[in-house]
Amino acid sequence: MELAFFIYFAAVIAATSVMVVAVRNPIYSAIALLIMFFHVAGLYVTLHAEFLAAVQVIVYAGAILVLYLFVVMLLNLRQDDRYHRQWPMAAAVGATLVIEAVILTVMKGWTTPVVAAGTETTVEGTSNAGAIGDVLYSTYLFPFEVASLILLVAMIGAILLAKKDIVEVNSEG
Amino acid sequence: MTELSLRLAVSFAQILAEMSIVMITVATLTYFERKVLGWMQDRMGPMEVGPYGLLQPVADGIKLFFKEDIVPAGANKAMFALAPMLTMVVSMIGFAVIPFGPNITLDIFGMTIKPFVVADINIGILYILAIASIGAYGIILGGWASNSKYSLLGGLRAAAQVISYELNVGLAIVGVLMLAGTMSMVEITEAQAGGFWHWFIWGGRPDGFFPIHTQIFAFVVFVISAVAETNRIPFDLPEAESELVAGFFTEYSGMRFAFFVSAEYANMMLVSCVASALFLGGWNAPYPGTIFEYVGLEQLAWIEHIVWFAAKVYFFLFMFIWIRATLPRLRYDQLMRFGWKVMLPIALANIIVTSFTLYFFPR
Incomplete structure (x- = not known):
């Protein structure tokens, strides 16, 4: 049962990912990406990470992709041929990845998986949102804070870029 | 396998029942809105079809069903067809986690079923x-x-x-989640049992009446943002009649138009359900226990719970219509400034204040 779900989600994720870059109409690309996000969320649910699944949909599908669509619609790009002369390059990268995946799959039986000590944290908790919160604010507090700092920097940068003229006027006056 | 199919059958029955309730309420709402608007504007409202115009929703439904379906030339046909379906489905499936009644379990054929909620998942909200x-x-x-x-x-x-107002909705409920300590809609509602002073809008502690954890600011932010998210007046800029003909569904006709309109009503109902479940105690009566329990009819207490839930939801729905009859539309820059510079700081401040009160006065 779980394997069947995994195969379904994985197949759709692979297919829609290809569509995102292969389809010529940017709106269709966005829709393919939306379907992909949902199936990634489905994959999280099969792994019993419901919180991650919900956040995946809220953040990626609900906010980021809507902004993409917003921009695409604002520019009204019906069709864009500029980015479709890269098939040889894409084929080369894709072939490398496929070979790598095949080698890794075959090698799996030969070597024992190496798990670094101390990276896995077991959390006693009833909900997995609580578990993520515990881990995020104890073990991974520093990376978490660094990530938020980076976001803050990006935000300030964006505001500066958008309000450049205002800053210049102020410094002159 | 038989257990799985039985479980599926029960789930489908629940989904069917819930969808019928939602669709009937949507039909009622179209009548209710026109009637209430009529009274507020000193008119009669619909009076022609049936006694007091009661059959107006039926007439509207039949009319929309037989209207010609027009697809404009130059429209993207696939997307044009997809959009109303997507809107309708999305407005329907949200109800799956709404607890309509008390959290009781029934045992049928060795399965435990929660009759008043389709899916009690731990990330409900x-x-x-x-x-x-x-x-x-x-x-x-x-x-x-x-x-x-x-x-x-x-x-x-x-x-x-x-996007702007979704953020405020998300931040407004954080305080409630901190008070309840869970994200399951059923458990959030259960945490508010025992009288209106336990509702999260007041947030009184179980040992006293003093509302130290009050979420009333979050409640106001939530309700205003909910009006904005359902594209209702005064936030109906996406479909502003006087500026954009009908906004995003200008070109739609027949049943596709009906899908958009009924999805809007279903969304109104959904946010009303969420607001009553999160802030007004959901199916809990405003007094401890239920009247049916006092007179010795415990097995009928669920009726009282459902009546209270329906009353709260209809209060919000009435408020939606009331606001529509009262307020003019916001200008676009006012809308954005209000969302980002007024609502967002209030919601953030509410989170900080609630976490401090929870730290010093734990529940």
Whole structure:
């Protein structure tokens, strides 16, 4: 049962990912990406990470992709041929990845998986949102804070870029 | 396998029952809205079809069903068809986690069933937020696919508005989640049992009446943002009649138009359900226990719970219509400034204050 779900989600994720870059109409690309996000969320649910699944949909599908669509619609790009002369390059990268995946799959039986000590944290908790919160604010507090700092920097940068003229006027006056 | 199929059958029965309730309420709402608006404007409202116009929703439904379905030339046909479906489905599936009645379990054929909630999942409220955020796609795609200036402008406005106000909805409920300590809608509602002073809008502690953890600011932010998210007046810029003809569904007709309209009513109902479950105690009566329990009819207590839930939801629905009859539409810059510079700081401050009160006065 779980394997069947995994195969379904994985197949759709692979297919829609290809569509995102292969389809010529940017709106269709966005829709393919939306379907992909949902199936990634489905994959999280099969792994019993419901919180991650919900956040995946809220953040990626609900906010980021809507902004993409917003921009695409604002520019009204019906069709864009500029980015479709890269098939040889894409084929080369894709072939490398496929070979790598095949080698890794075959090698799996030969070597024992190496798990670094101390990276896995077991959390006693009833909900997995609580578990993520515990881990995020104890073990991974520093990376978490660094990530938020980076976001803050990006935000300030964006505001500066958008309000450049205002800053210049102020410094002159 | 038989157990699985039985479980599926029970789930389908529940979904069917819940969908019928939602659709009937949507039909009632169309009548209710026109009637209440009529009274507020010193008119009669619909009076022609049936006694007091009671059959108006039926007449409207039949009319819309037999209208010609027009697809404008130059429209993107696939997206044009997808948009109303997406909007309708998204507005329906959110109800899956809403507890309509008390959290009782029934044992049928060795299975435990919760009759008043379709799916009691542990991320209930996040699920609703995720579903609500998908609702924007129907509007944006519908606006874009119509190949019309008015529709496109409506879709763009909707995208910006929904993103801005979704954030406030998400932040407004954080205080409630901190008080309840869970994200399951059923458990959040149960945490507010025992009288109106336990509702999260007051947030009184179980040992006293003093509302130290009050979420009333979050409640106000939530309700205003909910009005904005459902594209209702005074936040109906995506479908502003006097500016954009009908906004994102200008080009739609017949049943597709009906899908958009009924999805809007279903969304109103969904946010009303969420507001009553999170802030007004859901199916809990405003007094401890139930009257049926006092007179010795415990097995009928669920009726009273459901009546209270329906009363709260209809209060919110009435308020939606009341606001529509009262307020003029916001200008676009006012809408954005209000969302980002007024609502967002209030919601953030509420989170900080609630976490401090919870730290010093734990529940």
